[in-house]
Amino acid sequence: MRSTAAVAVAVLLAACGSAKRGEGNYLLDDIEAQRNLPDSGWEALRPLLPPVPGPSDTLLPVDSLNVNDPFHYGVDPRSVQIAPGQIVRYALVSQSDRGSRNISYESVRCGTREYRLVALAAPGGAWQRAHNDEWQPVQANTVQAVLRAGVLCSGGGVATDKVPNLIARLRNWSQYSDFTAEQNKP
Template sequence: MKRHFSGVRASVFAAALLAASAQAAFFDNTAVEPNEYFEEGPEWKELDLALPALPQEGDLLKIEFNNASTNEEFIDGKTLEVGKDGIARVSLVSRHRSGTETVTREGIRCSTAQYRLYAIKNGDEWIAPKTSVWRDIPLGQYKTLRSELYSRVLCKDGFPKKVDQVIKDIRYPPTERNW
């Protein structure tokens, strides 16, 4: 019985070595011919854009999220934009049950499912956050405001929606339309 297991172990080890060498050969530049039609695209670069005016009550569009937030959530329809860099930028207003409000300017990068906080309202002006880096949007079963913005409002199939489509989807959610 011991001989059988040692033989099996030796066979498994030999198979693993064979697979590793095949993988190394595949990734070796001499083993794979270069694709003459492939062109490396330009490196992605985020545009530098100025902050818009603070949201005004008349420009706010209420967003309904099931189980993503207990707050009332709004997007400033006037300052919603999709840049040439592929970033959907939006001013968000969250009204808490206590009556307080949080206003932020954020960007959603649809191609990578990431978000970035650009500014936070402080009094009558925008202020920069302590850190402003791209962070992953959690896309698991637990819904968050940003995961809903990414999956239902601002992006479709890894691309940003057009501004007029976002506004139409907020005013007339696709689940309520007659198709």
């Protein structure tokens, strides 16, 4: 009986070892293939934009972990989207200690550590195209760095392939973030 089980295991292992590596057979292949896919432009994204978060909408708070940052941040869970190219999109609300409120719709490209502004909320609550909508490196000690490093992204790709799972990670962002408050103290 044991020898039959051993033979079966040996046959399975041999079959696995003889399988040819093909496109998409490995997670890293998928990530590499998608890493440089072009992102959608403004005209393609415009009809897909979520509603602009209002003052009474529930936001998921996230900190930049920069002790000198005068802003408090929140992500609108209704806005989270996963796009081709290892991209996650979200609406970010930034509120200063003095009460000013800025709302942006952003994309973070997990594989290249970049982000871009897609749209900004105009007075009156409509989205308008961001003038500086080019990809930029994610800077250290920013809320984008916190979101990219472990919360929305992991291992060069999107942390999960399901939006509800990304929202759960946002709810508990400090458990997933690769940054800690200790790392950012002066």
